[in-house]
Amino acid sequence: xxxxxxxxxxxxxxxxxxxxxxxxxxxxxxxxxxxxxxxxxxxxxxxxxxxxxxxxxxxxxxxxxxxxxxxxxxxxxxxxxxxxxxxxxxxxxxxxxxxxxxxxxxxxxxxxxxxxxxxxxxxxxxxxxxxxxxxxxxxxxxxxxxxxxxxxxxxxxxxxxxxxxxxxxxxxxxxxxxxxxxxxxxxxxxxxxxxxxxxxxxxxxxxxxxxxxxxxxxxxxxxxxxxxxxxxxxxxxxxxxxxxxxxxxxxxxxxxxxxxxxxxxxxxxxxxxxxxxxxxxxxxxxxxxxxxxxxxxxxxxxxxxxxx
Amino acid sequence: xxxxxxxxxxxxxxxxxxxxxxxxxxxxxxxxxxxxxxxxxxxxxxxxxxxxxxxxxxxxxxxxxxxxxxxxxxxxxxxxxxxxxxxxxxxxxxxxxxxxxxxxxxxxxxxxxxxxxxxxxxxxxxxxxxxxxxxxxxxxxxxxxxxxxxxxxxxxxxxxxxxxxxxxxxxxxxxxxxxxxxxxxxxxxxxxxxxxxxxxxxxxxxxxxxxxxxxxxxxxxxxxxxxxxxxxxxxxxxxxxxxxxxxxxxxxxxxxxxxxxxxxxxxxxxxxxxxxxxxxxxxxxxxxxxxxxxxxxxxxxxxxxxxxxxxxxxxxxxxxxxxxxxxxxxxxxxxxxxxxxxxxxxxxxxxxxxxxxxxxxxxxxxxxxxxxxxxxxxxxxxxxxxxxxxxxxxxxxxxxxxxxxxxxxxxxxx
Numbered sequence: 001x002x003x004x005x006x007x008x009x010x011x012x013x014x015x016x017x018x019x020x021x022x023x024x025x026x027x028x029x030x031x032x033x034x035x036x037x038x039x040x041x042x043x044x045x046x047x048x049x050x051x052x053x054x055x056x057x058x059x060x061x062x063x064x065x066x067x068x069x070x071x072x073x074x075x076x077x078x079x080x081x082x083x084x085x086x087x088x089x090x091x092x093x094x095x096x097x098x099x100x101x102x103x104x105x106x107x108x109x110x111x112x113x114x115x116x117x118x119x120x121x122x123x124x125x126x127x128x129x130x131x132x133x134x135x136x137x138x139x140x141x142x143x144x145x146x147x148x149x150x151x152x153x154x155x156x157x158x159x160x161x162x163x164x165x166x167x168x169x170x171x172x173x174x175x176x177x178x179x180x181x182x183x184x185x186x187x188x189x190x191x192x193x194x195x196x197x198x199x200x201x202x203x204x205x206x207x208x209x210x211x212x213x214x215x216x217x218x219x220x221x222x223x224x225x226x227x228x229x230x231x232x233x234x235x236x237x238x239x240x241x242x243x244x245x246x247x248x249x250x251x252x253x254x255x256x257x258x259x260x261x262x263x264x265x266x267x268x269x270x271x272x273x274x275x276x277x278x279x280x281x282x283x284x285x286x287x288x289x290x291x292x293x294x295x296x297x298x299x300x301x302x303x304x305x306x307x308x
Numbered sequence: 309x310x311x312x313x314x315x316x317x318x319x320x321x322x323x324x325x326x327x328x329x330x331x332x333x334x335x336x337x338x339x340x341x342x343x344x345x346x347x348x349x350x351x352x353x354x355x356x357x358x359x360x361x362x363x364x365x366x367x368x369x370x371x372x373x374x375x376x377x378x379x380x381x382x383x384x385x386x387x388x389x390x391x392x393x394x395x396x397x398x399x400x401x402x403x404x405x406x407x408x409x410x411x412x413x414x415x416x417x418x419x420x421x422x423x424x425x426x427x428x429x430x431x432x433x434x435x436x437x438x439x440x441x442x443x444x445x446x447x448x449x450x451x452x453x454x455x456x457x458x459x460x461x462x463x464x465x466x467x468x469x470x471x472x473x474x475x476x477x478x479x480x481x482x483x484x485x486x487x488x489x490x491x492x493x494x495x496x497x498x499x500x501x502x503x504x505x506x507x508x509x510x511x512x513x514x515x516x517x518x519x520x521x522x523x524x525x526x527x528x529x530x531x532x533x534x535x536x537x538x539x540x541x542x543x544x545x546x547x548x549x550x551x552x553x554x555x556x557x558x559x560x561x562x563x564x565x566x567x568x569x570x571x572x573x574x575x576x577x578x579x580x581x582x583x584x585x586x587x588x589x590x591x592x593x594x595x596x597x598x599x600x601x602x603x604x605x606x607x608x609x610x611x612x613x614x615x616x617x618x619x620x621x622x623x624x625x626x627x628x629x630x631x632x633x634x635x636x637x638x639x640x641x642x643x644x645x646x647x648x649x650x651x652x653x654x655x656x657x658x659x660x661x662x663x664x665x666x667x668x669x670x671x672x673x674x675x676x677x678x679x680x681x682x683x684x685x686x687x688x689x690x691x692x693x694x695x696x697x698x699x700x701x702x703x704x705x706x707x708x709x710x711x712x713x714x715x716x717x718x719x720x721x722x
Contacts, residue, residue: 039497049335056338059349079334086330095700099707105443106707108497109660112445113699116653120693126340131347236649240508243501278516285505292498293490 006146011269017157017226019265020164024219025242026249026257027171028088028212034188034252035208036100041111042091043212044239045118048232050084050217051224052122055133069136073225080217088213089206097202115236122232130231133224156226163222167215168258175254180207188252237281241268244288250301259299321367328363332356395668403574407567416682417566421638423678424573425631430658430670431580432627437656438665439588440620441600442492443500446507447655450480450625452514452647454632459527459642460520469533469637473630480629481622492617507652514644526643532565533572533637540568569638576634580627581667587623596620597665650692657695660702663709672711 025047032040054076061072095114099107137159143152175181186194187204195201223238224230241264249260264284271283291298337356341348407417429451436444454476461467461475491502514521521527532540539551551560558564587593595616599606603613636642654677662673681691702709 039501052340053334055347056334056340056349059340059347060338083330083334086327090327090331095704098704102707103441104497105437105441105664106703108443108500109656110700110703112653112656113696113703115696116650116692117696117700120690120696122335124689124693125335127342129342131340131342134347240501240504244505247498247501276516278512282509282512285509288505289491289502292494292502296494296498 006149006151007273009146010149010151011273012266013151013153013157015266015269016262017160017265018269019245019262020160021219021223021238021261022242022245022264023258023261024164024167024215025238026245026261027215027254028209029243029246030249030251030254030257031184031188031208031212033246034254035184035191036096036205038096038104038107039111039243040091040096040209040212041108041239042095042114042118043216044235044237044242045115046084046088046091046213046235047216047220047238047242048122048230048235049087049118050080050213050220051230051234052126052220052232053083053217054080054221054224055131055230058134058136063134063136072136073221077218077221080221081214084217084220085210085213088209088216092206092209097205115239119232119236126232128232130229133228133230135225135228137225154226156222160222160226163218167218171211171215171254180204184208241284244284244291247288247298248291250298252302253298253300256298256300317368317371321364324367325360325364328360329356332359399668399671400578407570412567414563414566417563417570419679419682421566421570421573423675424570424577425635425638426655426658426678427577427671427674428573428580428631428634429628429655430662430674431577431584431667432624432631433655434624434659434662434665434667434670435584435587435596435620435627436624437659438663438670439593439596439600440617440624441596441664442617442621443497444503444621444624445500445649445652445656446503446505446510447625447628448647448649448651449503449507449510450484450628451632451635451651452510452642452644453480453483454629455636455642455647456514456521456527456632457629458633458636459530462530462636463527468531469633473633476633477626477629480632481626484622484625485618488618488621489614492614492621504649504652507647507649511644511647511649514647521644524644526641526645527636528641530636530640530642532640533569533634535568535572540565573634573638576630577671580630581671584627585667592616592619654695657699660699661710663712666709666711666713669709669711669713673709 025043028043028046029040032038032043057076057079058072061067061075063072091114095110096107099110137154137156139155141153141155141158143150175184183194183199183204184207186197186199187201191201194204220230223234242261245260245264246257247260248264249256249258264287267287268280268284272280275283333353333356336359337351337353339350339352341350406412407420429447432450433444433447436442436447457476457479458467458469458472461472462469467475487502487506488499491499515524517523534540541551588596595606595611596619599611599613599616606616607613635646658673658677659670661677662669662671677695681688687694
């Protein structure tokens with residue numbers, strides 16, 4: 001029991017930084033679901049494309065050129081945000097917009113098609129092998145010895161946490177106060193009425209996809225820098241887990257996505273500390289099924305009322 | 309044309325070209341490659357430039373070209389010919405005759421047997437997705453359950469294919485009831501994610517439960533099916549048993565065995581197609597379709613949505629179990645790698661491509677999607693890319709599928 005507390009602390013740090021990434025992706029799921037009521041299945045792939053664009057940028061600039069690491073990180077983030085949000089916008093424009101108003105199954109199948117397409121698109125372009133991301137952010141923020149067990153937090157994990165918290169605050173403030181944020185909330189309450197009152201619904205939906213892709217791209221670049229390994233299949237699993245996080249927090253609710261992401265990250269790290277690692281992914285799938293059984297509206301969501 | 313419209317078209321074209329540039333230059337134009345010196349970036353901006361130019365010109369020209377609307381002849385939409393009979397007859401005769409033509413090489417028969425397995429899987433999924441309108445993204449899980457049920461029964465209890473076949477279907481059906489009963493009360497798209505998660509859970513379990521499933525190596529040496537009680541292998545597995553070839557008095561040839569397997573697969577497909585076409589006409593089948601169209605209306609007519617969805621889901625999964633048992637017998641071995649998510653995606657794209665709720669469409673699409681890669685080996689790399697694109701394009705342009713079912717409709721007199 002001596003090492004229990006330090007071990008717990010270490011898992012807490014790991015879990016929160018993993019959960020931060022899930023939360024970043026989950027916001028994209030939850031906002032799109034809140035407004036047009038579809039599961040954007042291709043969102044995980046958008047995150048993966050973000051990680052790849054970040055790596056392409058880093059390799060194009062060259063890590064040996066002598067630029068300071070923070071400048072490289074900022075450049076990778078900036079380019080990844082720009083390209084990935086364009087991908088997010090284009091996906092909505094090409095694959096979903098003309099399907100609005102058709103039965104629920106139709107856009108969902110289109111989204112699955114988009115997800116398969118992007119996965120193989122990246123496989124063909126950059127091969128399916130693991131690519132290593134240069135370690136730009138080295139060192140540890142702190143490291144302390146607690147009764148023979150070392151508790152530490154690397155700078156890259158710290159960066160994930162700080163960036164995520166800043167983004168969460170920014171997104172919350174934006175949705176609460178900005179004109180576009182208000183329009184988003186109006187659309188999620190009643191999209192047809194919002195359209196009648198003069199809100200450009202198409203613009204709001206496009207904006208939702210762009211915002212979701214932007215956050216996912218940041219998550220992709222940061223996770224690449226932190227675990228320094230990416231492949232074209234990271235989006236699939238991360239996407240499902242982020243969706244689980246969104247459902248856990250209550251789909252359609254932005255604070256719910258943040259809470260759900262953090263919780264899922266914690267559950268997963270604690271589970272992998274006590275279970276064989278192969279079963280780590282099963283925990284989150286099992287959790288998803290259990291939540292849907294016990295409380296389908298999630299922790300912060302409101303139960304859905306069917307309208308005729 | 310007014311001046312403002314012209315500038316708008318020009319502006320649109322520029323925006324579209326810029327978007328294409330942002331999309332393609334960093335991804336298509338720059339490719340990462342692992343070489344001995346580390347990560348290397350290959351730059352080749354030819355294709356992105358071509359793409360940008362094409363998009364720009366297309367956006368400039370298209371608004372000026374009037375795209376003629378293709379009007380579908382009335383005879384196609386209204387059911388003028390009862391073509392149900394001829395397609396069925398043609399399919400059966402063709403399937404029985406072609407192996408004896410010069411086309412019937414060993415590789416071709418094997419490919420067609422695989423196609424039959426996919427038809428069986430897609431017919432099952434068609435009940436769930438097509439008739440009942442429930443999206444199942446974990447069909448491969450039930451396929452795996454069927455395959456492993458037969459493999460384990462054969463390994464531990466020496467059960468033959470025909471005894472294990474109903475049990476494989478039953479166990480897949482039971483698992484689907486266990487999964488479906490709690491989940492089917494919820495909204496439709498939750499089922500999609502839950503079945504997806506279930507598919508992964510099954511695959512991870514098969515991969516790691518070494519004592520039962522032998523892990524990633526899978527189970528080998530599974531018995532082939534028997535025909536009329538005779539074995540179809542070269543030598544009998546039991547001592548002094550007779551093989552089919554000894555009974556017929558002909559020498560064993562590998563292609564005969566493949567042919568017998570093909571005909572068994574074909575028999576399973578015919579039985580499944582017949583059963584499903586009957587089921588759809590029964591009250592429960594009508595209820596599936598009614599529920600797909602309007603759940604609230606169904607509930608107010610005192611139909612229990614959960615039970616109806618559950619029948620569709622479990623029946624569809626049962627057929628996947630049958631397909632799995634045959635697959636295990638056909639290959640003689642099962643490994644978890646055969647049941648990944650991509651299998652579920654392929655089966656789903658077959659159903660979508662053929663037309664949800666259309667048996668003939670699903671059969672056609674299964675044949676096309678499994679046989680095309682045989683003929684176009686060069687495209688193997690692009691196969692899944694094309695699958696994904698086809699799913700999107702079909703939903704955008706023709707959500708009813710290539711060969712949709714002719715819907716019965718009764719117009720209310722106004």
